[in-house]
Amino acid sequence: MARRRAPGVPHDTAAFDISFDGRPVRALPGQTIAAALWGAGVVAWRTTRVGGRPRGAFCGIGQCYDCLATVNGEPNRRACLVAARPGDAVTTQEGNGRAGLAV
Amino acid sequence: MPDSPSEPRAPLDGYDLDGYDLAVIGAGPAGTAGAVAAAGLGLSVALLDAADRPGGQYFRGTASSTPQGGAAFAALRARMATSRVDHLAAHHVWSVTRDGEDAWSVHALTGPDGDGGEPVRVRARAVLLAAGAQERQLPFPGWTLPGVVGAGGAQAMLKSGLVLPGKRVVVAGSGPLLLAVASSLAAAGARVPAVVEASGYLGYARHPRALAVNPHKALEAAYHGGALLRRRVPVRTRSAVTRVHGTDRVEAVTVTRLDRDWRPVPGTGRRIACDALAVGHGLEPRIELATGLGCATRRTPDGTDALVVNGFQETTVPGLWAAGETAGVGGWQLAWSEGELAAVAAAVRLSGRVGPAVSERLRALRRRRDRLRSFADAMAAAHAPGKGWTDWLTDDTDVCRCEEVTAGRVREAVADLGARDARTVKLLTRAGMGWCQGRVCGTAVSCLAAGGTAPGSVPPTPARRPFAVPVPLGALAALDEGEGGESTGVAGLGRCGAAGPGGQGPYVLGEFADRTLDGVGTRGGQGAAATGLRDSRAPYGQSAPEAQRPSSPPPFGIRDASGPGAVGVHEPRDPVVPVQRRGTRGPGTPGGQRPPAPDGREPAQPARPAEPGRSEPSRPGGPEAPAPPVD
Incomplete structure (x- = not known):
C-alpha cells in the first residue's frame, strides 16, 4: 500500500x-485517523443508520460528519480531524455507534 | 458488536478569556493577516481556529507542494508568533453573541474535533469573522459510495496527511479549484484519467477588464493547465459525472456531456475506470455565525450567499467585521487583503483615531481589495451551476447524506405535499436535519424544492444554524444562566434537553435551537458619528435583488469609539474570569488562573492592556503585515 503514500515521503x-x-x-506522526486509514487503502469505516451503507471521509475538513468512527470505544469521533496516536483502536462505527444503549 | 461505553461524560468545566479588543474567528489568510495587523496597531487579539496550526485550508499542512504564497504566509505566521496575538488553536466556535455596545462573546469548544471538554468564552470589543468556506456539492447517483470524496477534501487530506483516496482519481465538478486539485493529485502520484468541468472556461473572457487587472490569475491558471498538460490529464468541459459505479467502493464513473443548462445530453455517456472520484462545485461561504446575529447577506454570481460588507469589511451589524470567503469567495490574496483591511478599520473604530498613515493604508488596501474582488466575481459567474443539473438525479439517489433522504422523497414532498422551500422539505423528510445540518445537501435540496422556478440558477439556501457545531449539553450547562441569556437565550437552551438525531448523545443541533433563537437579531442602529473617515460607497451587493436586509439597517461608516474603551487607554481587565457554574460539580478553575490548554501547550499570554506610550495606533511607519505577493 506504499503506493498510496505521496512520493518523497519516506517510510518514517x-x-x-x-x-x-x-x-x-x-x-505517520501528524496524520489524522482518516489519513492513516486512507494510507492503508481503507476508505470506509462507518455504516449508515438507515441503510447500513459504508461511508468514510468525504469533505476532509470536519464539515460533513461522514467520517465518524469509534475511537478507543468512543463513537462519533470525526476521523478527519482527530490525530492518530500510537495504539489507537479504531473500529467501524455501525449506525449511531451506541447500540449498547438500546433496550 | 461495535458498541460503546455508555458512561456519562464528565461535567464540563468552562472558562472565560476576557479583555480582548478583537476576537478573530478563523486562522486562514484573512484571519491571520487581520490578527497580525490588529496587533500591530496596538490591539489585544484572540485568534480562534479549529485546526492546530494557522493556515486555513489553503495554507494547510506542510506537504511538499508548497502552495503559491507559502513563503509569504510563513513570514506572516512568524510575525504572529512574536506579536500580541493569542492564537487559540483547536477552538471550534459554535456561537457569537452580542452582549452590548462594543461587547461580544465568542463561544468555543476545544479539542481536535470539539470533544476536548473545556468550553471557552472569549470576550472582546469587536469580532472579525474569517471562517472561510466549505465545498458546495451537487449530488449524483452513486456519490455516497466510499471513494467519492470532496475535491477540496482530497486536497486537504493530501496537504495535511500526505495520502490519496485511490490510485486512479477522476476530478469532477466545477470551479477553478478542480485544476489545482488535479494537478496536486497528479504530482503526488495519482493517475488522473480526466478532469471533468461542468462549465467552460470561456466565461472568463466575458470579463476582460477583471482579467486585465489581475494578470497573476491568468498565470496561476496557466501554471495548473500546463502541469496537467505535461501529465497528459485530459480536461473535459461542459461535462459531468452523472453516475458512479461500484458496490462497496468506486469502480468507475460515467461522464456525460451537458447542455448550456447543465442538462445531461442523452447518449453521450462514457465510462471511465477509476477507484476514486474527487468532486466539488465551487465553494460556499461559512456565514452561519453571522446570520445568527442578523447580518444581511447577498447573492453572489455563482449562487451562494455571502455577507454584505461595507467598504471597510464591516457587516450590517456594527462591530462585527467579515473578511475572506465569508464576504464572498475570492481566494487567498483577496482574503489576506480583506482581513488586513478589516483589522485596520476595526482598530480605527476602537481607538477613534485616524492618522495619515492609517488613512493611506486603508486606501491602498481598498484599492487592492476592489481589484481582486472584480476577478472573483467574474470567476463566480463563469462557474454558476446551470438549472438543469437536477436532471441527472435518479429517484433513488441520496440527496441528504446524513439522514439518507433520496431525491425521490424530496420530489414527493414538493410534488405531492406542497413543499416550496428547503425548510419545508426538511420538516417533511428530515433532509438537512442530520449531523452536518444541511451543509452538504442544502443547495441541492433548495434546487429541488424550487423545481427550477427560481429566478437564479440556485434558489436561496437557508444558512440558519444557531449552533455552528454540535454542542454537548454539558457545555451549555457550564454557561452561567444569567449571562448570554439577554441577547441570545443560549443559557436557556441548556434546559431544552434536545438530543441529536437518532439519539446520538447529548448534543444540541440547530433544528431544536431554531425556535428558541427565532427573532434574535441585532440591536443595531447606533448613530454614525463621523471621524473623518467615512464609507461613502454602497456596500457590496446593494443592487443584488435578493439581498436580505435587517428591519432597520444600521448605518455604515466608521464611528467614534467611546472614550474610556479606546485603544491604549482602556483599563486593564482581569484576563481570566472563571465561568460561574451552576451547581458545584468538582473543583472550579482557580480564580484568576487560566487553566492549561487541553492540548497541553502553554496557556496563551493574558491580554495585556496597551501601555500609554503605545496608544497611537496611527503612528506613521507603524508595523504592517507583509503584503502577499500578487503580481
Whole structure:
C-alpha cells in the first residue's frame, strides 16, 4: 500500500501502529485517523443508520460528519480531524455507534 | 458488536478569556493577516481556529507542494508568533453573541474535533469573522459510495496527511479549484484519467477588464493547465459525472456531456475506470455565525450567499467585521487583503483615531481589495451551476447524506405535499436535519424544492444554524444562566434537553435551537458619528435583488469609539474570569488562573492592556503585515 503514500515521503522511522477493526495500520506522526486509514487503502469505516451503507471521509475538513468512527470505544469521533496516536483502536462505527444503549 | 461505553461524560468545566479588543474567528489568510495587523496597531487579539496550526485550508499542512504564497504566509505566521496575538488553536466556535455596545462573546469548544471538554468564552470589543468556506456539492447517483470524496477534501487530506483516496482519481465538478486539485493529485502520484468541468472556461473572457487587472490569475491558471498538460490529464468541459459505479467502493464513473443548462445530453455517456472520484462545485461561504446575529447577506454570481460588507469589511451589524470567503469567495490574496483591511478599520473604530498613515493604508488596501474582488466575481459567474443539473438525479439517489433522504422523497414532498422551500422539505423528510445540518445537501435540496422556478440558477439556501457545531449539553450547562441569556437565550437552551438525531448523545443541533433563537437579531442602529473617515460607497451587493436586509439597517461608516474603551487607554481587565457554574460539580478553575490548554501547550499570554506610550495606533511607519505577493 506504499503506493498510496505521496512520493518523497519516506517510510518514517517514527511511524507507528494503530489498529482498525483489530488489524494493524501504519500511521505517520501528524496524520489524522482518516489519513492513516486512507494510507492503508481503507476508505470506509462507518455504516449508515438507515441503510447500513459504508461511508468514510468525504469533505476532509470536519464539515460533513461522514467520517465518524469509534475511537478507543468512543463513537462519533470525526476521523478527519482527530490525530492518530500510537495504539489507537479504531473500529467501524455501525449506525449511531451506541447500540449498547438500546433496550 | 461495535458498541460503546455508555458512561456519562464528565461535567464540563468552562472558562472565560476576557479583555480582548478583537476576537478573530478563523486562522486562514484573512484571519491571520487581520490578527497580525490588529496587533500591530496596538490591539489585544484572540485568534480562534479549529485546526492546530494557522493556515486555513489553503495554507494547510506542510506537504511538499508548497502552495503559491507559502513563503509569504510563513513570514506572516512568524510575525504572529512574536506579536500580541493569542492564537487559540483547536477552538471550534459554535456561537457569537452580542452582549452590548462594543461587547461580544465568542463561544468555543476545544479539542481536535470539539470533544476536548473545556468550553471557552472569549470576550472582546469587536469580532472579525474569517471562517472561510466549505465545498458546495451537487449530488449524483452513486456519490455516497466510499471513494467519492470532496475535491477540496482530497486536497486537504493530501496537504495535511500526505495520502490519496485511490490510485486512479477522476476530478469532477466545477470551479477553478478542480485544476489545482488535479494537478496536486497528479504530482503526488495519482493517475488522473480526466478532469471533468461542468462549465467552460470561456466565461472568463466575458470579463476582460477583471482579467486585465489581475494578470497573476491568468498565470496561476496557466501554471495548473500546463502541469496537467505535461501529465497528459485530459480536461473535459461542459461535462459531468452523472453516475458512479461500484458496490462497496468506486469502480468507475460515467461522464456525460451537458447542455448550456447543465442538462445531461442523452447518449453521450462514457465510462471511465477509476477507484476514486474527487468532486466539488465551487465553494460556499461559512456565514452561519453571522446570520445568527442578523447580518444581511447577498447573492453572489455563482449562487451562494455571502455577507454584505461595507467598504471597510464591516457587516450590517456594527462591530462585527467579515473578511475572506465569508464576504464572498475570492481566494487567498483577496482574503489576506480583506482581513488586513478589516483589522485596520476595526482598530480605527476602537481607538477613534485616524492618522495619515492609517488613512493611506486603508486606501491602498481598498484599492487592492476592489481589484481582486472584480476577478472573483467574474470567476463566480463563469462557474454558476446551470438549472438543469437536477436532471441527472435518479429517484433513488441520496440527496441528504446524513439522514439518507433520496431525491425521490424530496420530489414527493414538493410534488405531492406542497413543499416550496428547503425548510419545508426538511420538516417533511428530515433532509438537512442530520449531523452536518444541511451543509452538504442544502443547495441541492433548495434546487429541488424550487423545481427550477427560481429566478437564479440556485434558489436561496437557508444558512440558519444557531449552533455552528454540535454542542454537548454539558457545555451549555457550564454557561452561567444569567449571562448570554439577554441577547441570545443560549443559557436557556441548556434546559431544552434536545438530543441529536437518532439519539446520538447529548448534543444540541440547530433544528431544536431554531425556535428558541427565532427573532434574535441585532440591536443595531447606533448613530454614525463621523471621524473623518467615512464609507461613502454602497456596500457590496446593494443592487443584488435578493439581498436580505435587517428591519432597520444600521448605518455604515466608521464611528467614534467611546472614550474610556479606546485603544491604549482602556483599563486593564482581569484576563481570566472563571465561568460561574451552576451547581458545584468538582473543583472550579482557580480564580484568576487560566487553566492549561487541553492540548497541553502553554496557556496563551493574558491580554495585556496597551501601555500609554503605545496608544497611537496611527503612528506613521507603524508595523504592517507583509503584503502577499500578487503580481
